Amino acid sequence: MADNVGKARRSEEGQCDAEKGGAGSGASVEQGQVLFPPSFSVSEIKNKQRRHFMFLRWKQQQRKEKLAIKKKRKKEREALGDQAPPKPVPKTIENQRVYDETAVDPNDEEVALDEATDEFAPYFNRQTVPKILITTSDRPRGRTVRFCEQLSKCIPNSHVYYRRGLALKRIIPQCISRDFTDLIVVNEDRKIPNGLVLSHLPDGPTAHFRMSSVRLRKEIKRKGKTPTEHQPEVILNNFTTRLGHSIGRMFASLFPHDPQFVGRQVATFHNQRDYIFFRFHRYIFKNERKVAIQELGPRFTLKLRSLQKGTFDSKFGEYEWIHKRHEMDTSRRKFHL
């Protein structure tokens, strides 16, 4: 009897010890049961070198296990042959996107007519030829100046002008009288181009973008030779919603119709998660199957901040869409373009 009691007491003590050690043995030890030895955890090792060594070993082991599972699965698939179940599609933020009711249905009559009569209609009906003015914020520094030059090499029939401290609202009437169809203003902050205002003339709309990751031609690895004067092809990717359509049409109207395929140059506006990536490439068909591309630069990323009806008027203009961070960015899976 006495022995029994003693054991029980000891076991209680043991339990206390286990708890104090914080070993996290998991299984709750009840009285009178056999005790498991306290579990081992790498993070408890006091010696740093030893801990590091043990951690590396643990990591290796994990990797081995993972690879073994992968191999096994592959073998199973091979054994099944054609009857193997299709591979599961990985979950990404894009394919888990929140449903957007403004997504444009190509068969929608109303939207089609709305687009057929909007401000870009004269361009798409081939009544106007794009003529673009590129300027900057006041007193641009080296990088922005070079960026504008390179941008004007990508966009045919574009002219870079020095801003000369003029107000945009005074520039716009002059542009209209000289038949410019678009105005691009690159904003600069501490020698880094960080904003882009794209205004369609003569009567809007005006889009304001945040610009980031600007890489000039010189900074791109494995770049091609300088672009030629040919009119490039334009690719617009993933502009699906009604707002996206407007923005896409805006970009499309920067470039002239009828690309010269001899030049083999492509300008791409790729929208992914509301970020618009601009790339400028030259391609070549190596044989019937293979195509090679070569980047010509510059490259940059845009994010839409607002779309305003009419030409630039940030004070009294009416906004068609504004990005309100605290109201709109509630879900990571909600996209507007």
Next chain:
Amino acid sequence: MASPARGCHVWVGSETGILKGINLQKKQATNYKLGDTVLNRHEAVTAMCWGDPYESEIFVGCFDGSVKLFSTEKGKFTESRDCREGEGPFCGLAVLDSSLITCVQSGLLKVWRDTSSENVEIQVGAGVCRMRQNPEQLHRVATGGKENCLKVWDLHQPQEPIFRAKNLRHDWLDLRVPVWDRDMQFLPGSEKIVTCTGHHQVRLYDPSSPQRRPVLEATFGEYPLTALSLTSDGNAVVVGSSHGDVAVIDLRQGRLVKCLKGLAGSVRAIQCHPVLPLVASCGLDRFLRVHNLHHKRLEHKVYLKSRLNCLLLTSREKWEDEGFDSSADLQSDVKEEEEDDEIWNSMEVVATKRKAELQPCTESDLQKDKRLKKQKKLKKAKS
């Protein structure tokens, strides 16, 4: 039974010239347009008003100067009239004993009588942004616009305005304060008028007092206020700005009460329900939104495919009911309900916030509760 157009809760005029009827209960939106004409921007709806107090007819003013009559009973356009006079689009439509009042941007206010040829014409000054009718004295209208201060006109004496607002005193730099009234509305039960300006001010004018300057001024945000609407109790005003900010401003103290969230683009029209705590707004972001004024909650959000210019909200309060047999029936209903609601309104003021939240619990909710209780009982019985 009446056509499905009778059950619509909100009527919205779009920039593509389509009149849209939205049934919020069934979540349906129907497009109506005159004939099979192809859409074009010259028929953009710029102004709308009810044709009669029973809300069975809607006058739709188009960009090209024509006014169409839409019958909600029949669900189609019945009449089209050419009211092209003056320049610019319509900035206000109203009805006065079977004659139509129109006002265009260039400042020509005209009353179109059917029989007699003598139409009343008033020049109210250029740059008009909005013309509104006094809902209690139908022969009184207010106009205002850019560099065109607020004026109230009596259509029986069209020579001189019965009230002409005076601009504010010069500012602290002794510079003239610019005038730009974007929208206005008469306060029920008094002669007061509330306006909102393009310089983000909300002003209250009182023609009955000797002061011609505003008796109250409040500012909201830093962007032009484009539309406003009085709430059902008449103590507050809902204003919307060109950035899509909507706020409720108290007219007794000029204080900001609450903001309504969710709008992405410029507001073109706002209207409050005369009884229920609901406010509908539409604008350039192509959405119609209905907010609850008590909870600030977004109740309905409808995508309508084109930019929306103006909107009309029904004043009937039984949203669930589909069609009505006769308009007389509806009228008596409305009267009874109004009395009830007066009682309710008076209670709300006294009640605590929590009570006010509990109050709009609808019948369907109660039914649900009952059902739940029944289920519970059944479960108990089984066990």
